[in-house]
Amino acid sequence: MEPGDRIAVEDPCYGPPRHLFKSLGIHVVGVPVDREGLLVEALPRGVRAVYVTPSHQYPLSVTMTLPRRQALLAWAERNNAAIIEDDYDSEFRFADRPLEPLQTLDTRGRVVYVGSFSKTMLPTLRLGFLVTPPSLRLALHKAKFVSDWHSSTLGQAALARFIDEGAFARHIRRVSAIYRERHQILADAITRDFAEHLELSRRQRGSTLPLWLADCPWTR
Ligand SMILES: Cc1ncc(COP(=O)(O)O)c(C=O)c1O
Secondary structure, three states, X not given: OXXXXXXXXXXXXXXXXXXXXXXXXXXXXXXXXXXXXXXXXXXXXXXXXXEEOOOOOOOXXXXXXXXXXXXXXXXXXXXXXXXXXXXXXXXXXXOOOOOOOHHHHXXXXXXXXXXXXXXXOOHHHOOEEEEOOHHHHHHHHHHHHHHHOOOOHHHHHHHHHHHHOOHHHHHHHHHHHHHHHHHHHHHHHHHHHOOOOEEEOXXXXXXXOOEEEOOOOOOO
């Protein structure tokens, strides 16, 4: 993307990507989110890319439905646009089973899938990963090289071994049980002690716990 290009983000949206796009001179356009996820029909013309969090929308925790995912992929194909799928917290899902990521539904090479080890391991690792269409790989290698050369090789090697030996999968199972319990304790305490001021959203997915303030103007 070039300065002056337009990117669509969910409204409301996670702050850091929004700030990053703006710092690169890209025009950021907010697109509303309803109970099914990003409103594809509200995407404006001339947008070159869309940044979305389909597993559980940040911060509303809506899961993008399958029809909406298919509509977004079809829209990207019609408009020659890319989709950045931030699947940041999908390993933790306490209420129901995850849907297929956009990336696996994509047959046209429109989706850049972004994953992070910040939630599953720890944020100070600063390790994440991308699954990109082949056409973007060279450009991404170059972008990584000019931004910080490379991530910690020692950290990557240790994490790769942790994953290969099955320890990562065991770790996710173990911490999921702990986080589920903590999630429930927190939800119960909010319901019990703060019911006058706060209402828990019915959408409780991942490690996020969305709340509505009393008299909040947002649609629930
Ligand atoms: C929507 C969203 N994306 C990504 C991340 C993870 O970012 P990073 O991998 O840079 O720590 C977070 C962390 O809170 C998040 O909320």
